[in-house]
Structure formats: structure tokens, C-alpha cells
Amino acid sequence: MMSAIDPVADVTGIGVWGVPLAVASGAVRIGTPFLFVSLGECLTEKSGRVNLGLEGTLVMGAMSAYAISYYSGSAWLGVLVAGLVGSVLGALHGWLCSLPRVNDVAIGIALISLGTGLAFFLGKPFIQPSATKLPAIDLGFWSSSPEVRSALQINALFVVGLLLAPAIAFLLARTRWGLVLRTVGESSDAARSMGYRVNTVRAIATTCGGFLAGVAGSFLSLFYPGSWNERLSSGQGLMAVALVIFAQWNPVRCLWAALLFGASSALGPALQSVGVSSGYQLFNAVPYVLTLGIMIATSSASRRLPGQPAELTVAR
Amino acid sequence: MKSERRRHAVIMSKVVLGALALFMGLGCSKNQESAAPSAAGSASGSPAADDTLTVGFIYVGPKDDYGYNQAHHEGALVVSKLPGVKIREEENVPETDDAQKTMQSMVSLDGAKLLFPTSFGYFDPHILVEAKKFPDVTFLHCGGLYDATKHPVNAGSYFGYIDEAQYVSGIVAGMTTKTNKLGFIAAKPIPQVLRNINAFTLGARSVNPKVTTAVIFTGDWSEPKKEADATNSLADQGVDVVTMHVDSPKIIVEQAEKRGIFVTGYHASQAPLAPKGYLTGAEWNWGQVYTQYVAAMKTGHLFDHMPHLERGGFKEGFIKMSPYGVAVSGDAKKKADAAKAALTDGSLVIFKGPLSDNAGKQIIAPGAAMVQTDVNLEKMAYLVEGVKGSIP
Numbered sequence: 001m002m003s004a005i006d007p008v009a010d011v012t013g014i015g016v017w018g019v020p021l022a023v024a025s026g027a028v029r030i031g032t033p034f035l036f037v038s039l040g041e042c043l044t045e046k047s048g049r050v051n052l053g054l055e056g057t058l059v060m061g062a063m064s065a066y067a068i069s070y071y072s073g074s075a076w077l078g079v080l081v082a083g084l085v086g087s088v089l090g091a092l093h094g095w096l097c098s099l100p101r102v103n104d105v106a107i108g109i110a111l112i113s114l115g116t117g118l119a120f121f122l123g124k125p126f127i128q129p130s131a132t133k134l135p136a137i138d139l140g141f142w143s144s145s146p147e148v149r150s151a152l153q154i155n156a157l158f159v160v161g162l163l164l165a166p167a168i169a170f171l172l173a174r175t176r177w178g179l180v181l182r183t184v185g186e187s188s189d190a191a192r193s194m195g196y197r198v199n200t201v202r203a204i205a206t207t208c209g210g211f212l213a214g215v216a217g218s219f220l221s222l223f224y225p226g227s228w229n230e231r232l233s234s235g236q237g238l239m240a241v242a243l244v245i246f247a248q249w250n251p252v253r254c255l256w257a258a259l260l261f262g263a264s265s266a267l268g269p270a271l272q273s274v275g276v277s278s279g280y281q282l283f284n285a286v287p288y289v290l291t292l293g294i295m296i297a298t299s300s301a302s303r304r305l306p307g308q309p310a311e312l313t314v315a316r
Numbered sequence: 317m318k319s320e321r322r323r324h325a326v327i328m329s330k331v332v333l334g335a336l337a338l339f340m341g342l343g344c345s346k347n348q349e350s351a352a353p354s355a356a357g358s359a360s361g362s363p364a365a366d367d368t369l370t371v372g373f374i375y376v377g378p379k380d381d382y383g384y385n386q387a388h389h390e391g392a393l394v395v396s397k398l399p400g401v402k403i404r405e406e407e408n409v410p411e412t413d414d415a416q417k418t419m420q421s422m423v424s425l426d427g428a429k430l431l432f433p434t435s436f437g438y439f440d441p442h443i444l445v446e447a448k449k450f451p452d453v454t455f456l457h458c459g460g461l462y463d464a465t466k467h468p469v470n471a472g473s474y475f476g477y478i479d480e481a482q483y484v485s486g487i488v489a490g491m492t493t494k495t496n497k498l499g500f501i502a503a504k505p506i507p508q509v510l511r512n513i514n515a516f517t518l519g520a521r522s523v524n525p526k527v528t529t530a531v532i533f534t535g536d537w538s539e540p541k542k543e544a545d546a547t548n549s550l551a552d553q554g555v556d557v558v559t560m561h562v563d564s565p566k567i568i569v570e571q572a573e574k575r576g577i578f579v580t581g582y583h584a585s586q587a588p589l590a591p592k593g594y595l596t597g598a599e600w601n602w603g604q605v606y607t608q609y610v611a612a613m614k615t616g617h618l619f620d621h622m623p624h625l626e627r628g629g630f631k632e633g634f635i636k637m638s639p640y641g642v643a644v645s646g647d648a649k650k651k652a653d654a655a656k657a658a659l660t661d662g663s664l665v666i667f668k669g670p671l672s673d674n675a676g677k678q679i680i681a682p683g684a685a686m687v688q689t690d691v692n693l694e695k696m697a698y699l700v701e702g703v704k705g706s707i708p
Contacts, residue, residue: 150552225541
């Protein structure tokens with residue numbers, strides 16, 4: 001009988017080395033949308049507001065990117081439009097929350113429904129056609145192994161995200177804009193007494209956050225998995241809210257959190273492909289268990305989390 | 317101050333839980349949209365006024381998903397072209413009370429007399445409840461769950477032996493592979509799915525005994541991200557032909573094409589998505605099945621002409637193969653066509669002895685065979701020799 005279980009005996013493919021390789025490439029591939037949404041959410045929350053609606057923004061971004069890329073033939077135009085659509089949804093959140101006695105969490109939930117519903121409604125005609133996809137940067141040209149080459153097909157958006165994380169960290173920590181944003185997030189009274197318009201600052205932060213979430217959606221539909229359908233998002237928009245807490249409102253930590261989340265998502269399928277299929281449900285749940293575990297470990301009933309903006313509804 | 321904070325924490329956790337619940341509900345939200353010919357012509361919507369038969373089709377997902385729902389939708393389109401028949405379709409109907417509401421509105425508002433609620437989970441309790449409520453409406457369910465001792469007489473079920481088509485796909489895969497490694501991306505380890513995995517593997521090994529099949533379970537019928545991950549993981553392991561049993565194979569077929577490996581399809585034809593790598597595919601042929609049902613319905617006594625539990629394979633026209641792709645060799649076509657002919661005339665039985673599972677345990681003794689109607693095949697809980705992995 002042929003060896004059914006022993007993966008080391010394989011002569012073709014890369015055998016058990018496929019697991020770390022799949023985990024590493026999964027970190028980048030699956031982590032990228034998480035990175036963009038969590039950076040956007042980080043920016044928004046630093047201003048003292050939570051935008052739970054990023055899930056809807058993400059789906060709407062995915063749909064509009066796919067549609068625009070299909071019609072125009074330019075995937076990058078799709079990414080830009082996804083960002084703009086995301087900005088509009090972000091601005092809507094920012095404006096609604098500027099009204100008196102409006103709860104940002106409730107508006108966010110309403111925007112999840114709005115974004116998802118609108119995307120499903122407008123996206124019907126785009127489920128079937130194939131749109132132009134985003135190109136990959138081939139970093140594996142040096143390797144003769146097709147598996148390694150494929151794993152090193154990095155999307156330019158990931159590189160953008162890689163640069164964006166420290167850039168946002170710098171913006172928040174070292175610039176006047178960042179200081180204003182953090183002041184608004186820490187104490188709206190202080191910001192007001194200094195003459196800053198709290199609602200305007202928050203609306204701008206939410207709009208920028210929406211842009212990034214829209215771009216995250218375009219990555220899903222135009223690169224990986226690279227198709228528009230109604231089950232495309234597996235909750236990345238909501239998980240990003242958890243990731244931001246997990247990353248303690250630090251953009252660079254958001255990058256690590258997103259990579260970790262992507263890597264753990266890739267673990268289940270990679271193990272199954274080498275014949276380890278018992279308990280696959282558990283492996284598939286690893287990213288969520290991980291998030292829960294770290295959140296429980298870092299949370300405390302008696303003190304505020306480090307980095308948490310004091311103006312957040314959650315903190316108040 | 318402290319109690320204040322605690323109160324906020326409680327409110328916040330409720331809100332987040334609510335948001336999650338809402339999100340889950342949204343995942344399968346209903347989107348009422350009819351592709352059926354407009355009813356504008358038949359004034360005031362009184363369907364009993366003429367002899368037109370209204371047939372309702374209910375899908376769990378989008379009707380153009382390149383998969384399970386599209387296969388049924390293509391069948392519905394065939395029915396819509398029959399004389400004296402009007403169809404009404406509704407997609408994205410979750411397997412909840414929504415299914416019952418949709419059936420009710422199709423019967424009460426559209427005057428449907430024949431309903432095809434196609435998703436597996438619609439049967440119990442939703443079809444059973446509605447069938448009792450509307451005894452003069454016929455409910456036909458895709459899945460083979462009907463039991464005459466328990467279920468209403470105006471309901472029935474039908475299903476196809478699509479493992480026959482998977483066997484033929486397996487032959488093409490086994491003839492095409494260069495690495496002798498095949499991959500199967502499956503939703504859940506239930507008997508129907510295992511039967512397809514085993515038939516695919518047996519087909520491949522009938523022409524190429526060196527072949528093994530690696531199986532990845534994604535856990536649910538539609539998991540685009542996991543399906544893409546699974547395709548990539550398999551390609552990384554040197555698998556050069558993948559196939560699947562998921563609701564919408566679109567992502568898998570596209571990823572396989574991107575990785576430069578071959579793929580055989582499922583449910584409907586995904587050939588346009590992979591012009592280079594699409595070999596063939598196991599497709600449903602619901603158009604023919606539904607045409608038979610509508611013809612029987614027109615006589616006024618559907619179940620006088622059709623059994624309550626209808627099944628079929630190639631012979632009965634329930635299933636078909638996608639046309640061969642460019643990469644399929646002449647030799648592979650000849651072997652696949654021969655197997656298809658032998659399955660059609662019954663001279664070839666897929667599950668026959670000696671057959672062992674992949675742990676070495678004998679499943680079918682030498683000389684014995686399980687023909688397609690054998691109920692033991694519907695309890696399948698093993699992976700045959702040549703399949704890598706175990707049932708989770």
C-alpha cells in the first residue's frame with residue numbers, strides 16, 4: 001500500500017516545508033486586508049470614536065473595486081474608487097456622529113447593514129464576470145521552486161501597508177496633526193478649550209479610516225481571494241476592531257497583529273494538505289481563539305489599557 | 317463611579333454581541349429579486365384564471381454563483397421556456413423561517429402549484445410545515461430525504477448519483493497528472509461528500525494506480541477565503557489537479573488557474589474561468605429532471621408518474637460532464653468516455669470489492685459490489701485507499 005499518511009516520503013512538492021511556507025505567505029496574503037482595516041480603525045479610535053461600520057465599508061469597497069476594475073480594465077482605479085467609497089461611508093459616520101446625542105457604536109452597526117446591503121444589491125451583476133486583478137510583485141524570481149515563487153508573489157498593497165504603519169505611527173506621535181488628533185481623543189474638553197473643533201477632527205479621522213477600509217476591501221476582491229461574492233468578507237471589518245485593542249492603539253503593533261492573524265488563518269488548510277485533518281475545525285478557529293486569549297490576557301477591570309484613548313465610548 | 321463603568325461595560329458587551337449577531341444574519345441576508353418573466357402581462361395576478369402553471373424555485377445563495385445554485389437556476393431557465401409555465405425565483409433565502417415565508421408568498425401571492433426549494437436544509441422542518449399547510453401544492457426537495465412513513469404525500473425528493481461524474485472526472489485527472497498527486501477541497505465530511513471524494517479517487521486510480529488524493533475540509537459550504545487557501549496549500553504540496561465539493565467552485569477554479577495547475581469542476585461548468593487548466597467537470601442536469609416533473613404535474617397527478625423519491629445518474633440524465641478542456645489528451649478522453657458509457661449501461665460499478673479504506677480495513681469483500689441504489693452508500697464514513705488524510 002502506498003504511504004497514505006507519511007508526508008516526508010513525498011518526492012514532489014515541498015512536503016512538510018509547505019506548512020511554514022503556507023503560514024508565512026498566508027501571513028502576508030491574509031494579513032494585508034486586516035492590516036488596512038486595523039490601521040484605519042486605529043486612526044479613527046485615536047480621535048475618540050469607534051467605527052464598527054468598517055465591516056460594511058470593507059464589503060462595499062470590495063464590490064466597488066471589482067465593478068470599477070471590470071468596467072475600466074484598471075485594477076488600480078478600482079482600488080482608488082474603493083478608497084473613495086470607503087471615505088464617503090466614513091464621512092457619513094463622522095457627520096452622523098457629530099449630531100447631538102448620537103451614539104457612534106449604534107451608527108457603526110447601522111453602517112454595517114447599510115454597506116453590506118448596498119454592496120449585495122449593487123453587486124449582483126458582478127458575481128459572474130471576471131475583473132482585471134491586481135498584479136503581484138514577483139520576489140521569488142531567484143527560486144526554481146514554483147511553490148516558493150508563488151509564496152513570494154507579494155502584492156504592492158502589502159508594501160504600501162508596510163510603509164503606512166510606521167508612517168501613521170510617526171504622524172500620530174511626532175506631528176502637529178497627530179497631536180491634535182490625540183488631544184481630541186484624550187479629552188474633548190481640552191481640545192475645545194484650545195480652539196480645535198472636536199467633531200471636525202473626528203470626522204476627518206473617520207473619513208481617512210474609511211478610505212483604508214475601502215482599500216482593504218479592494219485587496220479581497222482584486223487580489224486574494226480575488227473575486228467578488230457575497231461571502232467574501234469573513235468578518236475582517238469586525239475582527240479589526242479587536243485587532244486594534246489587541247495592538248493597543250499602536251499602528252506598528254497593528255502590523256504585527258495583522259500578520260499574526262493571517263499566519264494563524266493559514267495554519268488549518270496547510271496542515272490538512274499534508275494529511276493532518278483531524279480537528280480541522282479547531283485549527284480554523286485558531287485566529288479567533290488567539291484574539292480572545294490575548295484580549296482576555298491584556299484586559300483589566302481596574303485600569304485603562306495602555307494607549308487607549310480616554311474619549312472612547314468604551315473607556316468612558 | 318465604579319458601578320458607572322461596570323454599567324457601561326455591560327452595555328458595551330451587549331452592543332458588540334448584537335453587532336456580531338447582526339453580522340452573522342447579514343451573511344445570508346435575503347435579497348428579494350425575481351428573474352422570472354415579468355407577471356405584468358397577466359393582469360391582477362390571478363393565476364387560477366388560466367392554465368398557466370406557476371413553478372417556484374428557492375435558492376440558498378445567489379443564482380449566478382457558478383455552482384450549486386446556478387445549476388438549479390439553469391434548470392429553472394429550461395422550465396421557463398416550456399409552454400404554459402411561468403417561473404418565480406428567489407435567491408439568498410436562508411435555511412430558517414425565511415424559507416417558510418418565501419414558500420408561503422410563492423403559494424399565496426404568486427399562485428405557485430409546484431415548488432422546488434433547492435437547498436438541503438429547507439426540508440426539515442420548513443418544507444414539511446408548508447406541505448401540511450398547503451395540501452394542493454407539490455413540494456419537491458433536492459436531497460433524497462423523503463420518507464413515505466413520516467412525510468406528507470404532497471412532498472417528494474430527488475437527487476443524483478453525481479459520484480458517477482466525479483469518477484469520470486477522476487479518470488481524466490488520473491490521466492493528466494504528472495506528479496500523481498490530486499487534491500480535493502471539501503466542505504464537510506458528510507456521506508455525500510465522502511462518496512464524491514472516494515469516487516474521484518477510485519476513478520483516478522483505475523487508470524493510474526500511483527495516484528493519491530489529498531483532502532482539505534473547509535468546514536462550510538461557502539468559505540471563499542479558506543477555499544483559496546486550500547487551493548494554494550495543495551499546489552504547494554505538488555498537487556497538479558484539484559477538484560471540489562463546495563457550493564461555489566469559482567474561487568478554487570480561478571486560484572488553480574493562477575497557480576498553473578489543472579482543475580475539474582463541480583455543480584455547473586466553470587470552464588470560462590480557467591481556459592487553460594479546466595479539464596472537465598461533474599455537472600447537474602436539472603433542466604431535464606425538472607422538465608419531467610413539470611410534464612407529470614401537467615397531468616394533474618404528479619406522483620402517479622414519478623416516485624416520491626427519485627434518483628438517477630448518467631442513465632436517467634440527472635448528471636452530465638463539462639466538455640473536455642484543451643489539456644485533455646485523446647487517450648484520457650477515450651478512457652473517460654468508455655467509463656461513462658459503462659456507468660450508463662450499468663456494466664461498471666464504482667464501489668466494488670476488493671475495496672479497503674485508507675487505514676487498510678476491508679470495506680467491500682472481493683466479489684461483492686454496492687450498486688448505486690445500495691443504502692449503505694448513503695452511510696459512507698470512510699476514505700478509500702489512496703486518499704490522504706482522515707475524517708475529522
